[in-house]
Amino acid sequence: MKLIDILDATPFPIGYRIAFLTNFWREPQLRKMERETGLIRPELTVLMCLSFQRGLYARDICEVTEQPSNTVSRAVSSLEQKGFLLREKDKVDTRRQVLNITPEGQKVHDRIMIGFATSEAKMLSALNPNERETLLCLLDKIARGVQDWR
Numbered sequence: 001m002k003l004i005d006i007l008d009a010t011p012f013p014i015g016y017r018i019a020f021l022t023n024f025w026r027e028p029q030l031r032k033m034e035r036e037t038g039l040i041r042p043e044l045t046v047l048m049c050l051s052f053q054r055g056l057y058a059r060d061i062c063e064v065t066e067q068p069s070n071t072v073s074r075a076v077s078s079l080e081q082k083g084f085l086l087r088e089k090d091k092v093d094t095r096r097q098v099l100n101i102t103p104e105g106q107k108v109h110d111r112i113m114i115g116f117a118t119s120e121a122k123m124l125s126a127l128n129p130n131e132r133e134t135l136l137c138l139l140d141k142i143a144r145g146v147q148d149w150r
Contacts, residue, residue, distance in 0.1 A: 025123050026116075033112050038082075042067060042075035047084060047109040050101035057096055084108060 010016040033039055039047075049061045058072050065072075076099060079085035084105030090096040101109065124132050 021123065025119055029112075029115050029119050032115060037108055037112065039108070039112070040075075040078075042071045043079050043084075044109075044112060046072060046075045046079055046099075047101060047105055047112075050085065050099055051106060051109045054100050055098050057090075058099065061099075079105065 007013070007017060007020065030041055030044070033044060045065050045067060046061055049056060049064060058069065058076055061067065061072050062069050076085060076087070080087055082105075084102055086100045086102055087097045088100070090098050124135075127135065
């Protein structure tokens with residue numbers, strides 16, 4: 001039996017396949033990112049959120065990523081030290097800090113995203129265009145239902 005045969009033996013075949021594919025797609029990119037930029041996964045998560053939407057609170061990032069607050073807090077501090085993120089006091093509630101990505105942080109984020117996109121294209125090359133569209137639609141439908149899982 002080859003280890004890959006576990007795909008057929010798991011009691012949760014879809015979830016396992018999603019995790020399996022994610023690991024083979026994501027992990028090499030994360031190791032490359034860490035080698036080339038010194039960033040670690042939680043820092044990338046914060047940069048991705050701030051690249052998508054400016055002016056977030058750390059709590060917003062925790063809610064959308066399911067990351068613990070201490071993990072996000074350490075990532076925010078590290079990114080600020082590296083010059084990739086700015087923190088400012090909220091004008092309404094001065095106890096809270098508004099987070100924004102810096103131009104340098106955006107450049108690093110964009111460079112990392114190119115690697116992920118290239119890797120995704122290689123992964124999806126096993127599918128024809130119609131299959132890719134179907135897969136995207138199905139995954140999108142599942143992802144948009146996340147709030148109903150709780």
